[in-house]
Amino acid sequence: MINIQEKLFQNRYRVDDGRPHIRIRNPEICTEDCQSQACTYACPAACYTLEGKAVTLTTDGCLECGTCRIICSEHQNVDWAYPRGGHGILFKFG
Amino acid sequence: MTEKFDAIVVGAGPAGNAAAYTLASAGLKVLQLERGETPGTKNVQGAILYSDALERIIPDFRNEAPLERHIIEQRMWVLDDDSAIGTSYRSEAFSSDRPNRYTILRAPFDRWFSEKVRAAGALVICETTVTELLQEGGRVVGVRTDREEGDIYADVVILADGVNSLLARKAGFHGELDPRNVALAVKEIHFLPEETLQGRFNIKGSEGVVIEIAGAVTHGMVGTAFLYTNRESITLGIGCLLSDFKKTRVPPYALLEELKQHPAIAPLIEGGEMKEYAAHLIPEGGYKAIPKLYGEGWMIVGDSAGLVNAAHREGSNLAMTSGRIAAETVIALHGKGLPCSQENLAVYRAALDESFVMKDLKKYRELPEVLHGNPHFFSVYPKLFNRAAHTMLTVDGEDKHSKEKTVRRSFVEQRSLLGLMGDAYRMWRATR
Numbered sequence: 001m002i003n004i005q006e007k008l009f010q011n012r013y014r015v016d017d018g019r020p021h022i023r024i025r026n027p028e029i030c031t032e033d034c035q036s037q038a039c040t041y042a043c044p045a046a047c048y049t050l051e052g053k054a055v056t057l058t059t060d061g062c063l064e065c066g067t068c069r070i071i072c073s074e075h076q077n078v079d080w081a082y083p084r085g086g087h088g089i090l091f092k093f094g
Numbered sequence: 095m096t097e098k099f100d101a102i103v104v105g106a107g108p109a110g111n112a113a114a115y116t117l118a119s120a121g122l123k124v125l126q127l128e129r130g131e132t133p134g135t136k137n138v139q140g141a142i143l144y145s146d147a148l149e150r151i152i153p154d155f156r157n158e159a160p161l162e163r164h165i166i167e168q169r170m171w172v173l174d175d176d177s178a179i180g181t182s183y184r185s186e187a188f189s190s191d192r193p194n195r196y197t198i199l200r201a202p203f204d205r206w207f208s209e210k211v212r213a214a215g216a217l218v219i220c221e222t223t224v225t226e227l228l229q230e231g232g233r234v235v236g237v238r239t240d241r242e243e244g245d246i247y248a249d250v251v252i253l254a255d256g257v258n259s260l261l262a263r264k265a266g267f268h269g270e271l272d273p274r275n276v277a278l279a280v281k282e283i284h285f286l287p288e289e290t291l292q293g294r295f296n297i298k299g300s301e302g303v304v305i306e307i308a309g310a311v312t313h314g315m316v317g318t319a320f321l322y323t324n325r326e327s328i329t330l331g332i333g334c335l336l337s338d339f340k341k342t343r344v345p346p347y348a349l350l351e352e353l354k355q356h357p358a359i360a361p362l363i364e365g366g367e368m369k370e371y372a373a374h375l376i377p378e379g380g381y382k383a384i385p386k387l388y389g390e391g392w393m394i395v396g397d398s399a400g401l402v403n404a405a406h407r408e409g410s411n412l413a414m415t416s417g418r419i420a421a422e423t424v425i426a427l428h429g430k431g432l433p434c435s436q437e438n439l440a441v442y443r444a445a446l447d448e449s450f451v452m453k454d455l456k457k458y459r460e461l462p463e464v465l466h467g468n469p470h471f472f473s474v475y476p477k478l479f480n481r482a483a484h485t486m487l488t489v490d491g492e493d494k495h496s497k498e499k500t501v502r503r504s505f506v507e508q509r510s511l512l513g514l515m516g517d518a519y520r521m522w523r524a525t526r
Contacts, residue, residue, distance in 0.1 A: 002351050007282070007371035014131070042339045044280045044346045044373035063373040064136065066258040067278050070271050070375070071336050082129055082260070084240050086221030090135040093283050093327075093370050094200030 004046040008061040016087040020059040022047075022068065023079040030055040034075055039068045064089055099125045099248040101424055102237055103216075104224045104261060106133035108410045109396025110254030111207040112151050112417030118216035120425045125246060126216050127239060129223040134204030137256075138374035139410060140281070140322055140329060142304065143198045147411035151418055152210060156192070160202040162324035163302025164193035167295075171358065173309035174480035178358040189301065197302050197322045197329070199283075227251060227265045227392065234265070234391035250434035251392045252420055254413075257375045259398035267394070268385035273336035274466060275379030277317060277404070280346045281331025282354075284366030288326050294362055295323055306407065307332075309476030311353045313342050316465045316472055319353050320407070321362065328363055330354065333376060337466075346373065378404040381459035387446070388439040393420045401451055405458045405525065412451045419445045457525070464524035468517065474508050475517075 024030060030037065031053045039048040045061040048068065069080035082088070103114040106128035114126040130136040142165070148155050167184035188194060212218050228236040228245060236247035255261055257276070262268055286294075295303045307319035317334030332349050339346065353359055377383070377400040384400050387393065395401070396413030403412060423442040424434060432438050446452050465471065482501040486494075505514060 002345075002347055004347055007347065007368075010368060010370050011372075036340060038340045038343075041343050041345045042278070042336065044278065046345070046347075063371075065278065065373045066271075066375050067336060067339075067373070069258075070273055070276060071340055073270070073273055076270075080258075080260075081225075082223050085129045085223045086131050088136075090131050091138060091201050091370065091372060093202075094134055094137045094139065094141070094204070094372065 005061075008045060011061075012090045012092055013060065014087050014090060015060050016083050019084065020057070021081050021083040021088065022057065022059050022062065024055065024057055025077045025079050027054065029075050029077045034077070038071045039078070042067050042071050062088065099123050099246070100428060101125075101250050101252060101421075102127065102246060102248040103252045103254055104237065105254035105256060105398075106130070106204060106208050106211075106218065106220075107137050107254060107256060107396060107413065108204075108207070109398075109413035109417035110252070111204065111211055112414040113252045113254060113395060113421040114211045114216045114218070115151060115207070115214050116418050116421035117424060118211060118214035120421075121215070122425065122428060124216040125248065126211060126218045127222050127224055127237065128208075128218065128220045130220060132205055132220055133208035133218070134201040137200045137204050138281075138372045139200050140320055140331065140407070141198050141200050141203075141410070142322065142407070143196045143203070144408065144411035145192065145194050145196065147414040151414060158206070160198070160206050161300075162197040162199060163297075163300050164188065165195040165197065165304055166297065166301045167303045169303065169305040171305055171307045171309070172476045172479055173307060173311055173356060173358060174477050175310050176357050177480045177484065178309075178356075179479050179483045197304070197324050199324060224255070224261060227261055229265065232390055234389070237261075249391070249428075250424055250439075252417070252424075253392060253394040253398050254396050254417060255398050257377050257397040259394070262385070262392075262394055262398065267389060267392070271375075271377065272379065272383070273340060275377065275383045275400075275462065277333045277335050277376045277378045278339060278346055278373065279331050279333025279376055280350050280371070280373045281329055282350065282368050282372075283324075283327050283329050283370050284363050284368050285327045286363075286366045290365070291323060291326065291328065297323070300325070307353075308472065309480075311349065311356060312472055313344050313349065314469055314473035315339065315342055315344075316469065318407075321359065327369075328366060330359070330363060335378065336375075347371075376404070376409065377402050378462060380404065380462050381452075381455040382462070384455070388436065388442050390436045391434050393423070393439060393442055395420050401455070403454050403458065405461055406454070408454075415449060415451050416446060419449065461524040464520050468520060470509065471517070471521075478505055478508060
């Protein structure tokens with residue numbers, strides 16, 4: 001098991017507390033309708049985790065790539081925006 | 095802010111900076127908006143800088159830009175589980191006084207480029223996210239930002255907001271990216287003492303090596319990996335199509351870990367200190383996936399326009415070139431007192447068509463489809479090539495004729511004679 005948190009720990013973030021920039025539109029769709037739940041393994045920062053059949057999203061470690069929005073092509077259940085200016089990931093090297 | 099600008103550029107990556115610099119240098123009143131704390135903090139690339147594209151914008155960039163190493167050697171490796179076969183090209187000619195390619199770190203490089211944009215006279219505002227385009231009567235007239243009273247107006251808006259291209263999508267200029275047309279790449283940077291790095295890669299001074307990698311490390315997915323030498327660090331990454339990640343269910347960071355542990359790679363990064371982990375999407379749909387590039391009062395450049403030559407791993411040069419050409423289009427119209435209407439901005443597309451940007455993308459227009467339809471290019475062939483090399487290079491008393499027969503049989507068994515010929519034809523057709 002790879003500890004993704006160890007990787008993300010090296011990164012610099014300015015988290016916009018209480019204002020996540022990505023939301024799951026309707027959590028029921030993830031639980032009831034989505035077969036693949038692709039976000040739970042394709043997100044490079046493992047922001048999406050499975051708890052039973054439910055998908056939980058924590059955006060703190062987000063790398064702002066856009067994978068979750070595009071991979072949810074069948075259900076389009078990801079409401080995706082960039083964080084407010086100056087917030088989110090701050091790459092040191094890029 | 096009620097003042098009006100000649101042009102607003104959204105984003106401070108290679109495309110946006112090229113556009114803003116060119117516009118400001120011509121004396122136009124330019125506003126550039128960037129959502130990062132400073133330019134570069136949101137930007138991710140391998141990263142290779144192609145000198146020619148930047149030279150056409152800032153001829154003497156070598157004197158001041160933060161460059162890591164100039165590339166004198168390119169290796170191409172095809173991996174099996176515990177082996178690698180490859181080719182390389184190395185030349186002293188790449189160490190001229192005007193080297194052709196450099197490795198760079200995007201955060202410091204973009205910050206430098208942005209300082210040039212400011213010095214040229216543009217107003218650059220960071221920590222500001224553009225949330226939508228302002229339209230009046232079917233014409234883009236400005237942008238809305240996440241700042242208070244954040245509406246700003248301009249004669250033209252140049253969209254250089256990157257691969258996700260949220261603004262053009264929101265405005266309905268084009269649709270969502272297809273998972274088959276976009277790759278997800280993840281990478282790490284590992285720091286090592288300069289002498290260690292020079293020894294491991296057989297280089298001196300600021301010479302550098304790049305290794306492009308295909309094969310077993312992508313689990314049969316359409317994708318490649320890379321290893322670039324920086325001054326005191328190594329960038330190592332791997333990227334595959336999103337549609338393939340969805341199929342294989344392999345997490346991208348798991349691929350990266352396997353790559354780091356491959357016996358051909360592990361010794362090169364051993365002892366390095368990992369200091370950043372990044373992920374980024376790359377638009378790889380090519381020519382056929384290029385959206386509409388201009389309209390009433392707007393143009394789109396760089397990654398947001400899908401201008402990436404995936405076959406040659408080129409993108410930042412297409413970005414800078416498209417940004418420059420978009421700016422030159424606006425400058426010419428401004429000089430004649432003409433509006434940035436859809437009709438007048440058509441010059442931008444025509445000039446791009448005449449440049450290497452569209453010529454190269456057109457050359458490889460069939461490649462994405464061919465790769466989708468032929469996953470064995472990334473699974474079967476890497477194994478066959480590695481095993482062939484292993485057979486031929488193992489001296490064990492078996493005669494060479496018999497060895498060649500074994501190799502031939504392995505290819506025919508896996509792909510059949512017709513299959514092999516078909517593959518050769520398809521590859522030719524996709525790259526002619």
